[in-house]
Each structure stands twice: as C-alpha cells, then as structure tokens.
Amino acid sequence: MSVTAAQGFTAAGIAAGIKENGNPDLALVVNNGPRRAAAGVFTSNRVKAAPVLWSEQVLKGGTVGAVVLNSGGANACTGPQGFQDTHATAEKAAEVLKGHSAGEIAVASTGLIGLLLPMDKLLPGIEKAAGELSPYGGEKAAIAIKTTDTVHKTAVRQGEGWTVGGMAKGAGMLAPGLATMLVVLTTDADVDSPALDRALREATRTTFDRVDSDGCMSTNDTVLLLASGASGTVPEEAAFAEAVRAVCDDLARQLIGDAEGASKDIRIEVVGAATEDDAVEVGRSIARNNLLKCAIHGEDPNWGRVLSAIGTTKAVFEPDRLNVAINDVWVCRAGSVGEDRDLVDMRFREVRITADLSAGSASAVIWANDLTADYVHENSAYSS
Amino acid sequence: MSVTAAQGFTAAGIAAGIKENGNPDLALVVNNGPRRAAAGVFTSNRVKAAPVLWSEQVLKGGTVGAVVLNSGGANACTGPQGFQDTHATAEKAAEVLKGHSAGEIAVASTGLIGLLLPMDKLLPGIEKAAGELSPYGGEKAAIAIKTTDTVHKTAVRQGEGWTVGGMAKGAGMLAPGLATMLVVLTTDADVDSPALDRALREATRTTFDRVDSDGCMSTNDTVLLLASGASGTVPEEAAFAEAVRAVCDDLARQLIGDAEGASKDIRIEVVGAATEDDAVEVGRSIARNNLLKCAIHGEDPNWGRVLSAIGTTKAVFEPDRLNVAINDVWVCRAGSVGEDRDLVDMRFREVRITADLSAGSASAVIWANDLTADYVHENSAYSS
Structure with missing residues (x-):
C-alpha cells in the first residue's frame, strides 16, 4: 500500500x-489533510540537484501538500534552467491540484546527472497523474520512481489507530549521508512538523545513513515524511518514532537487497567500540573496501582485508586485540589467525561480518554489497 | 639496473x-658501503605487518646494511610468531652476510595476509641468495618481489657523479599513505640519513602517496632509500632530492600502469584549489568513486559522477563554479553542461580528468585506475 496505506x-x-522506453516515470503523492505537516532529510553532497535545492526550501516551512x-x-548539474524547470514543475502541480500553493509542493528527481528534463513531457504528465490520483495509487507511485531497481519497494507499520507507510527507490550510488534514494513516507497520525523532523532524523541516522552499497553519494537523495492527521489520533512520541524507524529500516534493507549488480548483502556489525562514532567509522571503512567486496563476491572469507580496512580508521583499538567473525566463525582472534577459515559457509546471499574492536561497549550495523562484474558492467554502460 | 645501478x-x-608455483620469491639487497645511511617510509595503516614493525625500528638508527x-x-596479522619469523630472517641475513648486524637489516614482505611464512624455505633461501649476490643482480631482485605484477619495475636517474636507482612492486591494494608496494631505492651519493629522510619524505608525498588504484591501503607498504657513498660525491641537496623524486615518480607511474585488472590509467589533475590539501582531497575523492571508475572503463565521459565526487569533500568551492574537462574537452562548465561530450575521445589507455574548483591557484595530480570486471575477478579469486 506504500504511501497510501495511511x-x-x-x-x-x-x-x-520522460523515459524513452515508455516505462512509468512520474509519481504524484498528495496529502489531503486535514494536516499537511512534513519533514525532510536531503543529501549531504554539496553538489545538490535542482529539486533538492527547491525542496529544502519548501520543507523549511514544515508544510507539504504534494x-x-x-x-x-x-535534473542535477543543470544550472539555472534546471532550477527553473523544478519551479515550473511545482507551479504546474499547484495549478492542477487546486487548493495547493507551489511553495508547499516538494519535487524529487532521479536518473542521469547533467541532462535537462523534457518539460514538454513532464508538465502534461503532471496533469495526467492528477487525473489518476487514488487512495489505492501507492503501488503505482512506487513503480514510477524506479530507475535500475528491479523491484519497487514499499513498507508499512501500524500503530494504535494510526499507520506509517512508505516507498523507496535506489539501486546505484548508495552511500551514507544518504544512500541514493528517493523515499516518501506518509502517516495519518496527528503529528506536527517538529515532531516529524525529530522522528525522521533519528530514523534515517541509523537506517538509510548506514547503507553503503558502493561508497558513492548522490546529488539527489531525498527522504520526506508527510502527516495528514486523518486518523485523528495523536500517537505516543516514542511509539511513533519507532514505527518511522521500522519503516525506514525495512526500506533500507530492501535497497541493499536490490543494489546494482550485487550478489551478496553484507551485514557489518562493529562491536566493542569505544563510541558509536568509532563503530560507524570502522563499519563504513569495511563497507567500502573494494578488495574485501571482491573477496565476498568470490565467497572467500578474507579476514585480512577486514583488518587492513579497520587499520585505516582513527577509531580506538589495538591491532593485537581485534577479533573478526565471518558468518559467526571467528577467523581472526587477537589480530591473528583464529578458527579455520574453511568452516565459513558463504553460499547464502546474506553475509555477516562481525568486527570486535575490544575497546568498549558501543556498536553499529552498516549494510553493504559485494563488488561484482555485473556492477562494473551496469555502471560502464548506464548512460549509453 | 634497478638497485644495482648505483x-x-x-x-x-x-x-x-615460498611461492608454490616455483617463481622467484626472495630478494636480497646489500649495501657494501663505505656508508650505510638509510631512510624509510612505511604504511600509515595502523594494522602493520611484522616486517613493517621490525623495519621501522631498524630505520630509527638511520643505518641499513641489507x-x-x-x-x-x-607476514601480516600473524601475531608474535610472525614477528619472531621476521626477527629470525634478519638474524639469518646477518649471519650469512658477515660484518652485518641483525639490527641493521630491514625486512619487507608482500603477499597474502594472515599466513605464516614457510621459514623452512625462507631461511635456506637467504643463504642461497647471499651466494648469488652480484653488482648486476638488480633486475633479478626486482623480479623476485613481484606478486600479481605482470612486469617488474625499475628506474634510474643520474646526477653529476652519482646515481639513484630503484625497484618497485605493487599491483593491488594501491592507495595513498602509501600505494601498496615494496620499493627499494639506492644511491652511491654521499648523503647522511637525515638528508635521505628529507628527500624521501618529500618525494613520496607527491608520488607514491598520490597513487590511488583501488582505495585500499596495505599493511605492508615499505619504501627504503639506501646510500653507499661509493661515488665519493656529495650531491647538491636540491639536485639529489629531485633525482629521488624523479625515480619515485617513474616507479609510481609504472605501478599505475600495471594495476590489477585495469584497462585505463586515469590522471586526475585538480586545479584552481584554495590549498594543496583541498586539491589532494578532491583528487582522492574522484579517484575513489567506483561509479566514475566504471564509467571510465566504459569510455563514458560521465562528468556528473566527477561532480558528485567533488561534492562529498570539504574543499573550498561553489557548485556553480566547477569546471571539468575529460581529455581536454570541458564537458562541464559552471557546474552545468559544457562542451559536447561526444567530442571526448577515450580510446587510449591514459585518460585525463581536470577538475577546476575556481577557488584559488593550488593544484595536485592523483593517479588512479578504472574499475573492471577483471579487477573483480582477480580479487575474488586471489586467495583461492
């Protein structure tokens, strides 16, 4: 049910x-109220696409109608014309939706960088989409935002009298701060925008921000949370925050499971860290090590590459106190050879790496993918 | 002539x-004086191999005999036994070489992490190598340190009455601080160890440290510079430093040209930076962007991926003032679409990316490689 579950x-x-192959390419999500509260989190890349620059301004008001x-x-790296196109997109949506103003319409785009959008297709498309708006339209919206995604991604969690649902796309350029993606979450809980903002930031911090498929940060990442208040229920803040986190976690896991060219999903858990920041830094370093990612693809429990990745960080640890498990076999103990690496069974898609820094009690989980010839192929040929 | 040119x-x-396939695997380089001055630079990875830990101590004395x-x-991640093995290696060399003490013998190892060396092969090997020492042995030494290198690497520069020569190996795990490699440089110039140290640090800073094949930092990187003084000539310091730099630059370029699985050598020049540090940070970020590396492999002048890589740095720049050229075609101007990307000819192995930050006058060059299916294959199967 995606964004229309609520x-x-x-x-x-x-x-x-917009897509030359005729696949769905335009989605519209409308908040019919009574509330139109919203929060947003955007890419931390300093080269931001026009729709990100636009939507950041929209979200400052805390209100999003569509x-x-x-x-x-x-629509990234497209200069002043690109920004005018985003503006025209919002104006067109305001015009056809009635009762909405352009300044409360968020815009998100995904695809190739450096090309202007075909506005002669996009603007009539908005009118057409407005004519097809439906309380059952969530799946179709989720399908329309796919790029190289092989499946569309949706998730829903129920609270007591309220619902949080959402959709996501993302397949390449997945990396922290945020994984490349467009995500729209909706809820019928009666929540104001500051509370939405708190819930969304805390949720993305430990979910989307800890997905690192290929170390590449996008120019377009956008995560929006819209509240209609239509359930008439004011949720308990912690329960609401947990529901938002659970939907984000579910979608983030789906993103990793459908990353470009990947054959393995790698769950990297760093334990025994002095601080959570240390655990995240070490997890990211492991997640981004191309040699390790190749080894995992080859089902090779090459713990030496884990250690060499840990060694590049500033985290608190002593090399001779590091322990590493791959799929629960502690192949490295005290910085040296541990259990027999032949005991590691790596046939399944999910691979679990546990790195114990023996330096404290903090931990973090980072999700990554292996590096494959398919990834190379897909990204050598993407724009041609 | 490699290390015996001087x-x-x-x-x-x-x-x-040591290698099961019977290929050369042990090299010995001896300084017959009259001087035995030396300097060394080692990996900045905090997980250091036993020979690195050993040789760092040896170099503190400023004297290396062999x-x-x-x-x-x-011999990395091999615990106390690994360190004992390195120590035994130095002791054995001191024993067979006469007139040398173990504390002045540097040791360097390369290959798989996490395996103990077969000392029953290595120690007799040292005796055998000592029996074959020759003033013409430089090429054989360069061949014996190869791992997945397809060719051995040597370089020589002549000064007025003195010579600097060297050998290098390195093919995977090439990344700054240092590129993975073993390098031994020798000179017959009459130079003391503090001057050697200054020349070597400045040379590696702008050569080996700016090679970033795959973003992975090794546990074993070692660069040594040994001076015999045998020419009897005290060189002018600047001329000597330049010769050392030129040999390092030559070897670094050879490393990139022979990186695992690569089909393109990418020269990334960042210009218009506010500081040299900014230029290096931006260059490294571009060098490590897997999506861009795939695009270059596919001969796709995908400048959007260059901009998204620049955007992840803390360097001083304004997004709408960035210019990017690929093989001298300015495909991105003012952060947006520039010249026609179809003008870019990418058929040759060397690809030049120029990123102009329009923020100052500092610059830096980083060398990288493309990302290929061959790289994935070679590193999925390496340990099996």
Missing part, C-alpha cells in the same frame, strides 16, 4: 514519456 | 620455494 493520502504513477517525483532524469 | 650495492633474486624482501606471503 489515510488522507492519494497517489498516482504514470508513464509521462510531492512530484520523476525518474528518467536527475 | 655503485656500492649488490643484489640477488632467487626462488626459495634488505631482505620476499613475495609469496605478507
């Missing part, structure tokens, strides 16, 4: 002709 | 049986 929302997903999302073009 | 040095390279190098095993 009451008060309608959505649509259509083929506007979101226009397109695949088939990122 | 007077006062003998070397040997033999097959000791270097024992082996391929076929890195």
Whole structure:
C-alpha cells in the first residue's frame, strides 16, 4: 500500500514519456489533510540537484501538500534552467491540484546527472497523474520512481489507530549521508512538523545513513515524511518514532537487497567500540573496501582485508586485540589467525561480518554489497 | 639496473620455494658501503605487518646494511610468531652476510595476509641468495618481489657523479599513505640519513602517496632509500632530492600502469584549489568513486559522477563554479553542461580528468585506475 496505506493520502504513477522506453516515470503523492505537516532529510553532497535545492526550501516551512517525483532524469548539474524547470514543475502541480500553493509542493528527481528534463513531457504528465490520483495509487507511485531497481519497494507499520507507510527507490550510488534514494513516507497520525523532523532524523541516522552499497553519494537523495492527521489520533512520541524507524529500516534493507549488480548483502556489525562514532567509522571503512567486496563476491572469507580496512580508521583499538567473525566463525582472534577459515559457509546471499574492536561497549550495523562484474558492467554502460 | 645501478650495492633474486608455483620469491639487497645511511617510509595503516614493525625500528638508527624482501606471503596479522619469523630472517641475513648486524637489516614482505611464512624455505633461501649476490643482480631482485605484477619495475636517474636507482612492486591494494608496494631505492651519493629522510619524505608525498588504484591501503607498504657513498660525491641537496623524486615518480607511474585488472590509467589533475590539501582531497575523492571508475572503463565521459565526487569533500568551492574537462574537452562548465561530450575521445589507455574548483591557484595530480570486471575477478579469486 506504500504511501497510501495511511489515510488522507492519494497517489498516482504514470508513464509521462520522460523515459524513452515508455516505462512509468512520474509519481504524484498528495496529502489531503486535514494536516499537511512534513519533514525532510536531503543529501549531504554539496553538489545538490535542482529539486533538492527547491525542496529544502519548501520543507523549511514544515508544510507539504504534494510531492512530484520523476525518474528518467536527475535534473542535477543543470544550472539555472534546471532550477527553473523544478519551479515550473511545482507551479504546474499547484495549478492542477487546486487548493495547493507551489511553495508547499516538494519535487524529487532521479536518473542521469547533467541532462535537462523534457518539460514538454513532464508538465502534461503532471496533469495526467492528477487525473489518476487514488487512495489505492501507492503501488503505482512506487513503480514510477524506479530507475535500475528491479523491484519497487514499499513498507508499512501500524500503530494504535494510526499507520506509517512508505516507498523507496535506489539501486546505484548508495552511500551514507544518504544512500541514493528517493523515499516518501506518509502517516495519518496527528503529528506536527517538529515532531516529524525529530522522528525522521533519528530514523534515517541509523537506517538509510548506514547503507553503503558502493561508497558513492548522490546529488539527489531525498527522504520526506508527510502527516495528514486523518486518523485523528495523536500517537505516543516514542511509539511513533519507532514505527518511522521500522519503516525506514525495512526500506533500507530492501535497497541493499536490490543494489546494482550485487550478489551478496553484507551485514557489518562493529562491536566493542569505544563510541558509536568509532563503530560507524570502522563499519563504513569495511563497507567500502573494494578488495574485501571482491573477496565476498568470490565467497572467500578474507579476514585480512577486514583488518587492513579497520587499520585505516582513527577509531580506538589495538591491532593485537581485534577479533573478526565471518558468518559467526571467528577467523581472526587477537589480530591473528583464529578458527579455520574453511568452516565459513558463504553460499547464502546474506553475509555477516562481525568486527570486535575490544575497546568498549558501543556498536553499529552498516549494510553493504559485494563488488561484482555485473556492477562494473551496469555502471560502464548506464548512460549509453 | 634497478638497485644495482648505483655503485656500492649488490643484489640477488632467487626462488626459495615460498611461492608454490616455483617463481622467484626472495630478494636480497646489500649495501657494501663505505656508508650505510638509510631512510624509510612505511604504511600509515595502523594494522602493520611484522616486517613493517621490525623495519621501522631498524630505520630509527638511520643505518641499513641489507634488505631482505620476499613475495609469496605478507607476514601480516600473524601475531608474535610472525614477528619472531621476521626477527629470525634478519638474524639469518646477518649471519650469512658477515660484518652485518641483525639490527641493521630491514625486512619487507608482500603477499597474502594472515599466513605464516614457510621459514623452512625462507631461511635456506637467504643463504642461497647471499651466494648469488652480484653488482648486476638488480633486475633479478626486482623480479623476485613481484606478486600479481605482470612486469617488474625499475628506474634510474643520474646526477653529476652519482646515481639513484630503484625497484618497485605493487599491483593491488594501491592507495595513498602509501600505494601498496615494496620499493627499494639506492644511491652511491654521499648523503647522511637525515638528508635521505628529507628527500624521501618529500618525494613520496607527491608520488607514491598520490597513487590511488583501488582505495585500499596495505599493511605492508615499505619504501627504503639506501646510500653507499661509493661515488665519493656529495650531491647538491636540491639536485639529489629531485633525482629521488624523479625515480619515485617513474616507479609510481609504472605501478599505475600495471594495476590489477585495469584497462585505463586515469590522471586526475585538480586545479584552481584554495590549498594543496583541498586539491589532494578532491583528487582522492574522484579517484575513489567506483561509479566514475566504471564509467571510465566504459569510455563514458560521465562528468556528473566527477561532480558528485567533488561534492562529498570539504574543499573550498561553489557548485556553480566547477569546471571539468575529460581529455581536454570541458564537458562541464559552471557546474552545468559544457562542451559536447561526444567530442571526448577515450580510446587510449591514459585518460585525463581536470577538475577546476575556481577557488584559488593550488593544484595536485592523483593517479588512479578504472574499475573492471577483471579487477573483480582477480580479487575474488586471489586467495583461492
């Protein structure tokens, strides 16, 4: 049910002709109220796409009436014309939706960088999508934002009298701060925008921000949380925050499971860290080590590459106190050879690496993918 | 002529049986004086191999009489036994070489992490190598330190009455601080160890430290510079430093040209930076962007991926003032679409990326490689 699982929302997903292959490429999500509270988190890349620059401004007001999302073009590195196109997109949506103003319409785009969007396709597409808005349109919207995703991603959690649902896309350029992605979450809980903001930031910090498929940070990452208040229920803050976190976690796991060219999903858990920051730094360093990612692809429990990745960090640890397990076999103990590496069974898609720094009690989990010839192929040929 | 181009040095390279395939795997370089001055630079990885820990101590004395190098095993993450093995290696060399003490013998190892060396092969190998020492042995020594290198690497520069020569190995795990490698440089110039140290540090800073094949930092990187004084000539310091730099630059370029699985050598020049540190940070970020490395492999001048890599840095720049050229075609101007990307000819092995930050006058060059299916294959299967 995606973004329409919660009451008060309608959505649509259509083929506007932005993608040359005719696949769906335009999604519209509308908050029908009574509330239109919203929060957003955006890429920390300093080269930001036009829709990110636009939507950051929109979100400062804490109110979002609708979101226009397109695949088939990122509208990034497109200069003043790109920004004018995003502005025109919001104006067009405000015009066709009635009762909405452009300044409260968020825009998100995904696809190739450095190309202007075909506005002659996109603007009529918004009108068409508006005509197809439905309280059952969430799946179609989730399908329309796919790029190289092989499946669309949705998740829902129920609270007591309220719901949080959402959709996500993301397949390449997955990396922290945030994984490349467009995500729209909706809820019918009666929550104001500051509370939405707190819940969303805490949720993304430990979910999307800890997905590191290929170390590449996008120019377009956007995560939005919209509240309609249509359930009439004011949730308990902790329960609401947990539901938002659970939906984000579910979607983040789906992103890793569908990353470009990947054959393995790698769950890296760093334990025994002096601080959570140390655990995250070490987890990211392991997640980004190309040699290790190749080894995991080859089902080779090459713990030496884990240690060499840990060694590049500033985290607190002593080399001769490091322990590493791969799929629960402690192949490295005290910085040296541990249990027999032949005991490690790596046939399954999920691979678990545990790195114990023996320096404290903090921990963190980072998700990554292996590095494969398919990834190389898909990303050598993507723009051609 | 490698490490024996300079007077006062003998070397040997033999097959000791450390590698199961019978290829040469043990090199010995001896400084016959009259001076035995030396300087060394080692990996900044905090997980250091036993020979690195040993040789760092040896170099603190500023005197090195001989270097024992082996391929076929890195002796990294091998615990106390690994360190004892390195110590025994130095003791054995001191014993067979006469007139040398173990505390002045440097040891370097390369190969798989996490395996103990076969000392029953290595120690007799040292005796055998000592018997083959020759003032013409430099090439054989360079061959014996190869791992996945397809060719051995040597370089020589002549000064007025003196010579600097060297050998290097390195193919995977090439990344700054240092590129993975073993390098031994020799000179017959009459230079003391503090001056050697200054020349070597400045040379590696702008050569080996700016090679970033795959973003992975080794546990074993070692660069040594030995001076025999046999020419009887005290060189002018600047001329000597430049010769050392030129030999390092030559060897570094050879390392990139022979990196595992690479089909392109990428020269990334960052110009218009506010500081040299900014230029290096931006260059490294571009060098490590897997999506860009795939695009270059596919001969796709995907400048959007260059901008997204720049955007992840803390360097001084404004997104709308960034310019990017690929093979001298300015495909991105003012952060947006520039010249026609179809003008970029990427058929040749060397690809030049120029990133202009428009923020100052500092610059730096980083060398990298593309990301290929061959790299994935070679590093999925390396340990099996």
